[in-house]
């Protein structure tokens with residue numbers, strides 16, 4: 001089965017629970033950032049974060065989402081990952097999706113590192129036997145040793161990132177979703193993490209990444225979609241992506 005993502009008139013609106021929305025609307029009307037403030041069919045105020053998007057991504061696509069703050073990049077990644085449902089329109093996804101958005105979401109601070117590896121596997125729908133087969137590899141990659149037997153609330157932020165990065169990148173998927181290129185840990189770990197991430201990206205059929213770094217988009221992507229106020233305002237085919245682990249500022 002070939003991997004693909006197809007959107008027709010894909011729209012995501014967020015209701016605004018705010019009494020003074022009329023004055024709010026006036027205030028934000030002239031801002032250059034953010035989705036458009038309007039009303040839904042029931043005349044309730046909403047932010048239109050994605051406004052009737054049409055696009056098609058196929059095998060081999062490395063899509064870079066660019067645009068100003070609040071233009072809708074994260075909302076698009078979240079709707080592709082299933083965190084949000086479209087308010088209107090259609091979204092058809094063929095293939096298994098892995099999301100590297102919000103990698104720390106769902107971590108239980110009172111559970112140990114090992115238990116968190118297991119819990120995340122269950123949340124991702126894996127059978128216990130499958131999780132057990134991956135645990136050693138994930139544990140080795142973190143280099144956290146005996147700390148994996150301690151509750152993660154005792155971890156430093158760098159240790160926590162090692163764990164969540166190792167867990168999130170242990171799943172092979174057809175479609176990979178990223179909000180900026182992940183870069184974690186101290187110098188040695190960062191190099192190791194970059195290799196692991198590159199392997200994951202290379203093996204995915206489709207990559208969709210949002211970034212404010214033009215160099216990253218040029219290095220990694222072969223398509224660029226520019227969003228403004230929740231709409232696609234430009235779509236560009238880039239040169240052949242060389243797909244290296246990018247150097248980040």
Ligand SMILES: Nc1ncnc2c1ncn2[C@@H]1O[C@H](COP(=O)(O)OP(=O)(O)OP(=O)(O)O)[C@@H](O)[C@H]1O
Nearest residue numbers: 014034035047049068069070071072073074075076
């Ligand atoms: N949960 C939410 N509730 C209400 N409005 C939201 C919510 N999430 C996003 N928005 C609005 O949707 C619009 C798009 O936001 P989004 O986070 O997708 O932008 P972005 O392009 O990822 O921005 P950035 O580059 O700053 O990360 C913005 O106007 C934002 O205020």
